Structure formats: structure tokens, C-alpha cells
Amino acid sequence: MNIDAKYHPTPEQLEGFAQGSLAPGMNVVISAHVELCSTCRKSISELEEAASEEWLRSAPATRASSINFSAMIDRIVDHPQMKGDDITRNNVPKIHMLDHSVTLPRALAKVASDGLVWNQLAGGINQAMVTLDDQTQCEFLYMKPGSQVPVHKHQGNEVTLVLDGSFEDELGHYKPADFVVRTAKDLHQPASEEGCLCFAVLDSPLTFTKGLARLLNPFIRYRFRRATSAAAY
């Protein structure tokens, strides 16, 4: 699958993905974009080369003297090797929305395969939260045609990957595979004329800044705590 995305992860996010230093939720959303974007796939393999150089250069040659490495090798080479035909590819779950279904990138298909519970929020937004780690809030969002999210800002970073349809805000119009990054400084009001399915990852709660929507703030914080504490049991 290759789609020409206009918006991509930041260089830092791609680097963290290649190095394996990000939280699982952030890894999942970047993985889904990378699967759709050949430009970022190419960057990732270059970043992996660079990370491997750095790893070999900087890692100290320490080893635990207590480990019997030759016994370990003996155990390893007892295992059969894999052939190319051994690779089983994951089947590709779809999400069914109203009148059509959407095929998900592999990582998101895995996330959705446990089943999603959709909640209706104000403004024509449907949300299905998933718990992937204790540092991020992850959710599928379905914006009905003509829906609008209340003006809000974030305390941390918000990443939104468009999977189907499109949405727009003050800064642009976003289509499938677009990876939209908003930082704590950004105040924005997404809306979707044609309807939109996306996957969003937030590394801290939203705060609404206008009108009655502000009443939601304690609720949002509660929801975030609940989403992250579910991971910590």
C-alpha cells in the first residue's frame, strides 16, 4: 500500500521509532503511517542503519562473567531455522463504518482485533479508546460528516493519523495516511465535512478552552487517568 501523504511524522518521531525508544502507543501510530508511506519507509531503514552504527560504537563491551555463552550457543543451534514460506502474514481486519468498511494497516488491525467499544461524544464524534501503555491515550475517532470538535489545546503532543475520509482545521486539509502533529502550543478546531476515521495518540490530556465545552475538562482528565491506569494494574 502506498499513498502519497502530505504530512509525515517529525524527524524526531521517526528516529525514536527506528531506535525503539517510543511508547507502544506512539510506535503503533507511526507504524501505521510508515506502512502507508514509502518515503518514511525509506527514512526508517536509513535511520536503522544509523542507529545500528551508533549502537556498535557506543555500547560498552561489558558482559556478565556468570553467563555460560558456549552453552547458550549449543542450545540455540539446536533450533530449526526458518524458511521464507514460514512467514505467516496477519490477516487484515477492517473497521465497518456506516455504509462502508476500512482496511487498517497491520499494527492498527491488531489493535482493533480485540474489539472496539464506541462511545458517542458531543458534536457528532464517535470514539473507541484502546489501552496500549501507561504513557499515552489512544483512540479511534470517527467524525460524522459535518461534525466539529470543540476548540481545544493540549498539554502534550497529539498525533492524528487519517485512515479514511478527511478532516480539516485552521492549518490544512488532511487525507488518508496524513500524520498530523499538534504540540502543546497549538490551539485548534478540527472539523470534517465528508466524515473521517482516524487514529489519535495523545501523550497527555486535552483541555477545552471555549464555552460549555470547558465543563468537559474534569471529565477528560478523568478519562485520561482511567485510560492510563488501566494499563498499570
Place this chain on the structure above:
Amino acid sequence: MDDVISGAGSILMGSLAKTNSVREPASAPRVSSEASDSDERLLIAVGNHQDRAAFNALFSRFSNKIYAMGMKLTRNEQLSHDLVQEAMLTVWQKAPLYDLDRGTAQSWIFTLTRNRCFDILRKMKRQPATVSADDIWPQEGDIDSQLVHEETGTMEVEVSKIESFYGQLPAAQRAVVEQIYIHDRTHEEAAAVLAIPLGTLKSRLRLGVGKLRQMVGTEV
């Protein structure tokens, strides 16, 4: 995958037998002959011949580095020890799938280690087991899978045209097609002859056969 390859076989079989004078050196970009003990060469020996000595050499080059990555991320000797075991086991098991055309051996081993480390950390932090490293980072063969397309119907094309198409393939792909369809070798034998990993052989074969079918398809 096999159906694609054998499908093309019926086109190619026999028609190319005359052209085996074309004997380009198998292009294996990152393995230079002077670096006879490069990581790539060791990995190919492990993947193609289960070469125990080559595996020992890889083990002594990488196990300390893997251990260090484990200590940095888990600060736990037992987990770091487990990481060495699991990462090197994956190197052994997946060596036949390593694809030269997609990166260096050290980068490949780095990504295997990173992935095993991700899974170990996830268990350590008791995070939900929803996604594993293999769901997140692309696996061997994932990219190739998109190149496979089904075609039905018989194609009639002049033998001389196939030969000219074959001549247009990049040398590395031509060498692989030659081994399989002209010399009639198995994948394993061809990988050994060309001294490339089985994974590289398969991906070059898929690419080469795909291109031939495309050229044949646009001519008829």
C-alpha cells in the same frame, strides 16, 4: 508466491536455455570479496549452510553489544541475559530470511535486538500484550508481498522477445532467474551458488519474474 514463479516458469522454461552465456557476476552490493569475514558473509553462511563457526563469530561480535543494550534499557542482568539469548536465537532462526538488498547485517541484527527488547520491556512493565514488536516493525517479506499480483489467462509471446526482456533485467535479478529457470536449481542451491541469503534470492526472483511478466504483458 510459488504460483507466481511457476506460472512464469511455463513462459520461461526452455526458451531461455540458450541464453546461459549471460553470466553476470551475482551482484551482492555490500559483500566485497576482500572482506571475507564481513557480518554479511557470516550471516549468509549461517543462513545457507547452518555454519556453526560463522554463528560463533557473529555471537562473539554481537552478544556483548546486545547485553549492553539490555542493561541500558532494563538495568537487569537476568533480563539482559534473556535478551542475548532471544536476539541471537532469532538471528539463527531467521538468517535464511535476511535480505542483503534491504540493509546491512548489523542493521538487521540491531532491528531484531530492538524488537526482542521491546517485547521484554513490555512484559517487564506489564503493559497490555495487544501489540508485539512484530506487529509494529515490518517483517521480512512484508514489502515484497505487495508486488505479487495474480494474473490469469495464457500469454503467447515469441521466445526471442522473452530473451530480449530477460536481457533487460538488472544483473542481480538476471543471475537469480538464470539459476532457477535455466540451470533448474532449487532456491537453496541457487542461494548457495550465488552466495546470497535465501531471503535475497527470493526477493530478487520475485522482482525479476514480476518484471518479466510485466514486459510480456505489455507486449501482448
